[in-house]
Amino acid sequence: MAGNSDPLTPRAKLAVTAGKAVAAASRAAGRGSGSVIGGRVALKLDPDLLARLAQNLDCVLVSATNGKTTTTRLIAEALRAAGPVVSNALGANMPAGITSALAGGSDAKFGVIEVDEKYLAGVARDTDPKCIALLNLSRDQLDRAAETRMLAENWREGLAGSKAVVVANADDPLVVWAASSSPNVIWVAAGQMWKDDAWSCPSCGGVMQRPGDDWFCGECGFRRPTPSWALSGDHVIDPHGSAWPIHLQLPGRANKANAASSAAVAAVFGVPPQVALERMYQVQAVAGRYDVVQFEGRDLRLLLAKNPAGWLETFSLIDPPPTPVILSVNARSADGTDTSWLWDVDYTRLTGHPICVIGDRKLDLAVRLEVANQQFQVCEDLDQAVQLCPPGRIEVIANYTAFQDLRRRVGN
Template sequence: MAGNPEPLSPRAKLAVTAGRAAAAVSRAAGRGSGSVIGGKVALRLDPDLLAEVAHHLDIVLVSATNGKTTTTRLIAEALRANGGVVSNALGANMPAGITSALAGGSDAQYGVIEVDEKYLATVARDVTPKAIALLNLSRDQLDRAAETRMLAERWREGLSGSKAVVIANADDPLVVWAASSSPNVVWVAAGQEWKDDAWSCPACGGVMQRPGDDWFCGECGFRRPTPSWALSGDEVLDPHGSAWPIKLQLPGRANKANATTSAAVAAAFGVPPQTALERMHAVTAVAGRYDVVTFQEREVRLLLAKNPAGWLETFSLIDAPPAPVILSVNARGADGTDTSWLWDVDYSKLTGHPICVIGDRKLDLAVRLEVAGVDFQVCENAVAAVRACPPGRIEAIANYTAFQDLRRVVGN
């Protein structure tokens, strides 16, 4: 277990104080939580601050293309059964935001930290984690993120020789390739709905064979490891063969998979699966995701989908027609400015739903839907889109900044 925190050095104290002041100014100016600018200021004054604020904590790092914010929240809830937790719960997942989060955890025992895929190796080097959870890798933000195999290679190099327990998804070949360099891996059968980024072997480039739920490379022998934890329907199977019911208020198969990985992480810290899964039930929404809000006398459910794999999972949450759907896509810095990924999404799954299209890149999305043969109407903004839908439930799916825009409009 982590020890008691030692007093920060005078330089570190100055950096933390200056960072908090910068964050307060940012909040007062209405420019968000201030965690990122606060962290940047603090790290400029003390480049070693991240390591210093983390040294007394048992750190868990969570990284993936999809699901890391939710999984971070689920792990944090589970570990609170054993002690205090500090976490970057709002998703500021680069070094500056992580530094801000950990700087506020002087009394905590655990640090549960979501990490952007590109920064995993760097952050792991600074904070010496006890555990690292790896969920999935798929195409995302094509203008700023490396190709998926390059990210897997970065992870593989960064994990080589790590003393952390790596809890990794056995169903994603890219994750398995990355995690296999670590000497201590716990494999979880968490599933993989989106397979289009893992048809070739990351080890040799050969074509992957996928019989049933298995996978292997027929050329070099790289294959799916035997998992010790597994998602089975509505239950988590632990290494002893016991089945534990998943108790979530969050919807969908993907969140059951996140809960399975979270239970495996919690077990590494001595929290029994039953306790971990019961505590996860308290999570009803994550940074606004899955919230249902009343707006214009309609019930709007807010769903986040940032890339093809995320959209595929989100479509599975939507009931059969005729539930209306609002789709919103932006292409700002936080989203990635390249919208070519829209062509990798199978929008025919929305056939039969009344669809309204909004967002900065609504015309890009409209062209994609036109080609897919899906009926839709383009609306000027979120208010117009909601008014165009009949009374009752509306499903609203948006990528990152479009989701934030939508939350501001509907009052969530």
């Protein structure tokens, strides 16, 4: 680990070794990266292993419903300007996956850790982070995720009194309410396109007023804090009022917002905005997201959208009609088995695009598109859908396991 003393006890070293062995066996058997099963085994052998691995690292935790993996990657790139970084870059964001990732970073100075929303408070206790980035909260995995206000309450209670600097989105009332229990908060005006989970006040239940970009509760006075960092078009405005250009290879407004939050986090670690934002330009794709791949003579751009907020942002990225769009939705355990969220997505935004529908729940999606008066074809699989599209660019939008299926099929 960074520093002079070795924090690992003999038991912890055994746990790390066993975890790596199990992960390697899992990879050899073709069962994925092995990080989760390896971490589970390691934590069984030493339940305090995550805390031990983190104790010589300056950690930043990143949590949100959307944008965690990308923002984690952007922050990791920025902090490499100041020293070696260990990160769970592939998105295994529960304690087992995080433990596995940290076990692989013996010379690291910084730990940049994506954390599933439900595990944030526990991981914060174990890792004693220097900084926590909170981006947004919205509905996701309806069959098992707690209602969004309950998640915000978990964050609020779990972060109360935390010594960490909390970098939080001032435009999301749920995030603001959750972060307000922390003594040290840096507010970022990162925007909020999806507002349907934030019409009632998280503090008192009153109706939220939303004039322009502002918001406040007319009943209890809970209101948007004054941000010290802001996304403004293609620039990040820092606390001194200086505007720094955002140059990203990743598309869309949501990624500019992720970059703004990442620049604020980097500044906590002493990396100036210009250096941080230049580093972020290196990121071309994140775990396959935004990659353009050649398949059957077409250029497929792979886009991940897991919930209504994500679909809304993704629709704003795609090339204009008549670019064909392939939509793929599954409802396996990692996605959440309840697909009723499809009715929260405004599919009229796809008007004019030829649409092909694939995935385990293609018929659920077909019914939704029918109601939205969209022209579409239901296809057996990706190969058939691509054959129906003309040569050139195709936008492919998929939820979580459907996205993994696509990556395997196109060899990405």
